[in-house]
Amino acid sequence: MKVTSFLTLLIVLLSQTIMACPVCEKQQPKITQGLTHGAGPQSNWDWVIIAVITVIAVLTLIYSVKYLIKPGEKNTQHIKQSILSN
Template structure:
């Protein structure tokens, strides 16, 4: 119970810093208002960079989950099998 209380307090304190302040909110374009600090993207190239980075991050996340769940290696000595075996033992 004490651990949950501490986590709740920490999350409540972090909430203040997670969202943009009023000054930063006015400097942002509508799509990012309220969620980021500082000035928004200055040109269309900034949006291209943001899109490419977001796409790469999403692809990386999907592939890492895919290869963690189904490693494709049938050899029992492969490092991926060691990770999966330890995960199943922990359950």
């Protein structure tokens, strides 16, 4: 019960800090309004940087899930075998 209450409180508090304030919302382009604080991207290079970072983050997520689900290690002496056999 304590963990559930703590997580609920944490989510409520974080949701308020993540959302942009009204002043920041006016400075943001339409695509990022309400998501971030501060001024929006100032040039096209900023959008290129955001796109590259997004691609890297998505690829990292895909590969981490892929290797978590099916790591492909078949060696019986691999350390994961000692964990999986217990």
